[in-house]
Structures are given as structure tokens and as C-alpha cells.
Amino acid sequence: MGSPRTIHTQAGGSPRGGSASRDPLRRVPGQGHPPAFLPSEVQRLVALLLKPSDRPCEEMVAELAGAGVPFESLVVDLLAPATREIGHAWTEDRVSFFEAGIAYGRVQQILRRLSQADEPADVLIPPRGRLLLTVAEGESHTLGLLALAEILLRQHWDVVLGRPILEATPATLVSSEAYDAVLFSAAQTRSEASLKREIAEVRRRSSNRTIRILLGGQLGKLEPQAWQRIGADAVGDEAIGVSELLAGLLPSASADHGG
């Protein structure tokens, strides 16, 4: 879930809304401080996610949600770094694939419960635009996309999850319905070639001739210039920053839309 905080666009400059910098101090619920958790809190959740029982990790997050920590902060500042940390632990063989898999399942379950508990009441606000979120061909990570989708839904975007939730290719989806932007999430450098081909195909077949393409995921971090090579309009995988980035790319999608 997530990766670099840096956001670049073909249009140049930083996206509207400015800084994505974070105060590492503990966020005080309800006071609008930049959301953040202490690394020790993230580590505590990681340890709980790897325990034999589901309950301790669920209780920790439920407690924080009950104390008023906003949905976005829980997702971006707690669940995402905890999930990344488990990914690193697996990569470094400190945990097995199965331990990591069970922990991912628990994160998904927590995300689902948070989403249900924090269902936005203002569903009647018209969406700022329609987005297609998809992983690169051959990749299958979905949890980060689900989390990003939840955040974007709360920021009044109409979100469609493509691959691997839907079997249709991004080009097929954008040819049958008008999308304002497609966000490709890629974790592996070897996806670059297929991304370049798919992005060209999306632009060629899109029913919206001005469709914008974003690159998200680990690839942007591993290969900082990859987004330009594959023909994307921007790169950025900070979940909270994506909405601002989109608002900067799409003139019709006002950043302060719907509050």
C-alpha cells in the first residue's frame, strides 16, 4: 500500500494544494493536524497482525477509530505502513509468505470494517470525475488499490476497480465508458514494457480523448523516471495526495468539490 510521497506531473510543478510533508508527532484526533502515527504504534500493529488471533489487531484499530482518528489517517498512516512493513519482513524472510498472507487478510478485514463504520453520509454529492484504478498486467496486488479506492470515494470520486477485480483490460473499459483518468499501479520494474504498451492502447481507444494517466505503486519509487518512459501524465502513490494530483490534472474536478 502506497509508496513515494513525491508527486511529479508532466504538466510541471507540484499539484494544487501543496505540501505532502508530515509532522511525525502523534495526531490529535479532531484537531485537523497532519495525520501521523509514531513508528512504535505502526510496529505494535505489525506485531498484532502477526499474532495467532485476529482480535488484538482489530481491537487496536477499533479503539483508535472509536477515539475519533479519521478513516484516511488510519488507512494511510497506520494500515499502509504496517502492511509495507510486513511486505519488507517477507522480502527479508523474517516472516513466511503464509504469515504475511494472513496478515494481509487481516488488514483487508480491518479496512472493510472501517469502511462500513465510516460510510460517508453525503453520497448524494455528484462525483468529481470517474477514475479507473488498475494494476499492471501480470501483477495482482489489490489491497493497496482497495485502500486507495476507499479514500478516493470519500473524496467524491467515482471509482471503478479494474484488473485484477475485473477481467476486462483497461483499454476495453475506457472504450466502453468515459473515464477522466486511469491510475496504473505497478510494483515491479519488469512491468514497464507492458505498461507502456497498455497506456498507448488506453489513449488510442479511450472514449474521452483527454484521458489522463497516472502511475502509482512501487515502480515509481524504484524507477523515478519510469512514468515518463511509459507515457503517463503523472506519478505519485501517496494515497491522500492522489486526489489533489487528479484535481490538478483535471480542470473540471475542483479540489474543494463537495467539501
Place this chain on the structure above:
Amino acid sequence: MKTFDARLGALGDLDPSLLGPLVSAVSDVALLIDPQGVVADVLVSGDDLPADDVRGWLGRSWADSATTESREKIADMLDEARARGLSSRRQVNHPSPHGPDLPVSYVVLSLGGDGHLVALGRDLHVQSVLQQRLAEAQQAMERDYWRMRHIETRYRLLFQLSSEAVLVVDAGTLKIVDANSAVGRLFGVPAKRLVGRVFPIDFDEESDVAVREVLAAVRNSGRSEERRLRTITGTAVAFGASLVRQDGTSLFLIRMMPIAEGTQVTTVSEEGRLESVVEAAPDGIVVTDLEGRVLVANRGFLDLAQLAAEDQVRGQPLERWVGRPGADVGVLLSTLREHGVARLFATGVRGEYGSTAEVELSAAVTRTGREPVVGIIMRDIGRRLANRSGGARDLGRAVKQLTSLVGRVSLPDLVRDTTDLVERHFIEAALELTEQNRTSAAEVLGVSRQSLYVKLRRYNVGRDDAPRSGSEPSS
């Protein structure tokens, strides 16, 4: 380039011929790595490993044989083995041209002096199949997650769009868990601000008590009757509640519908019965105000008026479809104002698409609410008229046949035949009307029984009929 046999033979006093089998016994694949990290030799002993692919790594950097995310692991293992003689065990994935990545768990061992190392790998292929299954199971869960998310959004939208005020209240604490926009409009507060408040809120004193009674009844029996209540701002609402359960918690689902002054709120059971009867009735049933504007109409009336939905008649003047414009409905309403009821009021209904129907109205004024309303039942008597006019249709056809004789038969004869035909027709109609009772038929026709019998014999009508009763004289 050194080979395994030569390199491992230098390890000590072990018989070099034993070292190959030893390496094979402890690993599925063994790689001899030179000081530059290049694969100098390979030994494949695992049955499931693609030996040709593995031999393809010969002469290449070991890191280049692995996926991007594994390269750093290889560098770490080599560094660790050089520093400590033995590395930690790490999983490395090798891309395969024939399918999924090839996962191998390696430990790296330094061979000493000249910087060569050996990587002993265990094939994790079987484990990777299980991993793949786990990954697929997770993806299936994620697909379900997103599907459920869409369903919830759809219901959320429906909840918010509902014109009926709907509240979800925790049955234990009476705290409001959820409220739709209509609730906010009803109480003049944004719905979001109501969440967490203790229900009931903002009802007048009497209604507040009634709300608690309804909720107590629902808690005990699971259901209750609908009640008419009033908010503190004076808005009358039809109030209903039911009990739902979620995750072991009981919740009240509360519905409130603002109602027009004067509208009677009946209990759920009575209302349900009455509504279903009214709706299913074959006769048209309409409720209007005293000006004749439609408040409610059933399916029967919509059929007569050739309309699809009740919305099309609500608020419209009844005379748009019933009676002669400016006449019949006005007369009916005057009668109702004067007498309170009207019976057997004959008029017609004009359908929206040109149909006409003869109807008979019965109507009454009710004054149970604040504003009196008029209830009208209209019965299509077209079939009844058609049955009665069956003879008339015959008569018309017969007259037409007689008319065709003009020019061939003299006028006096035509008049006589026509008179006979008409006389016979009315005698038959009278007998039909009196169910063949000749005494009654004579009375209906205003002739003596004797005169009727003469005519019956003359027209050969009813001869075979047996006398109907003791009062029926035999002929």
C-alpha cells in the same frame, strides 16, 4: 572457471567423489559463485527444477538470474557469507520463461581463500503452488469486498434518497446510529448531527410518550402499530418502527412520514387490510375533497380512466374523467353536502384515450378527520346495460331487415310488421325482467293479464313455459 568437483575437493580431506552426492542430498540446486558473483557451475538435483533453465545461468551474474526484488537479497547473502562464512537463509525468485517465477530458498557458504562461494538452494515450487492458492483466495475475497462495497453504496443511495424519514436506533442505548436526509429535513437538523443523540428527539410531550410506547412494544413483540405523532414544530407524522438485528445487536428501524392534516392514520393491520381490499376491488373507488379533487384512487378507477398510476389523478378534478363537465360531479357534490350520501347516481367515465363507460356511483362524506372527504364507489354498469339491450340490438337488426323491404312492401304493411316486432320485443323484455312471471310482466307493461296472454299466443311467445307460481293463472 572452476567446477564443483575441483572447488569442493579443496574443502579438506573429504573424498571428492563424496562431495557431489553430499551437496545433492542437502540441496535441490547448488551454485558455485566466483568472487565477482558470477555463476561458475551449477548442480541440479531436484526433480521439479527446470535443469536447462538453471544451466542457462552459467557465466552470468547470479543476481541477474533473479527477479528485481530478489537481487538485493542475493547481494546481502553474498556479503554476509564473505563476512561470516555462512549467510542467513533467504528466498530468491527466478523468472521463468515457461511460467511463474521459480522460488528457491538459498543459504550461501564461503569456500575460503580465493573468494569462491557456494549457494545451496531448496526448491520452493510446491510451496509456491500453495502460495498461489492463498493469493487467489485473497483475490477472491478482495473481489467480494468490492462487490459488497458497490451493493452498500447502492443501498446507501437509496436510503438517502428516500422521501420517508428513516432512522436506525440502537435498541439498547436508544442512540441514533444512522439517519437519512429526510430525517434532517423533518427535524431541521443536518442528519449527520443526529447520529449519537438519544432518541426520541424533538417530539411534543404526548408524542414523546407514544414513541416510547411504540418502541417498548416493538422490543417485546418485534412489531407495533403505526401511530400518528407530532414533532415539536407541529409536523404530523405517521410513525412506525420495527426491530432488526446486526452482529448480535438489536436496532430499531424507525420510519416517519409527514402526513397532511386531516389524513387519518389507521393501525397497520387495519390499514393493511383496508388498503388491500380497496386496491383489489373491481369497482372504481376514489376519495376526493369537497371540491372534487382526487386524493386517492384505486386500480379499478385507474382502469376506467385509462391511466397507469395514481399520481396521474392525485390532485386533479374528478370531473376531468367523470360525468359531463360542469354538471354531474357538481350535482353529486351538492347532494353529498346536503344529504351526506348519494346512491345509484348514473353517469359516465371518459377514459384518457377515448374509452367511455356507463357507471353508477355511490358516495358518502366522512368527517372523521379535520377536513371532510368524499368517498365514491363507481360501478361499471356497461355489461348490465349491454345485457338489457340484447333485445334492443335484436330489435335494431330486425328493423334494419324490415327497412330493406322498403320498395317491395307497402308502407302500411311495413308499419304493421314493425309495430308487431316492437310489441313482441317489449313483451319478451318484460318477461325477461320478471323472470317469466306473466302476472308481473303484465303489470310492468301496463296491460291486463288477459291481454298479455292474447299477445303471447299471437306472437307465439312463452307457450312452453310452465306456470311460475300458484298465483300464475293457467292459460
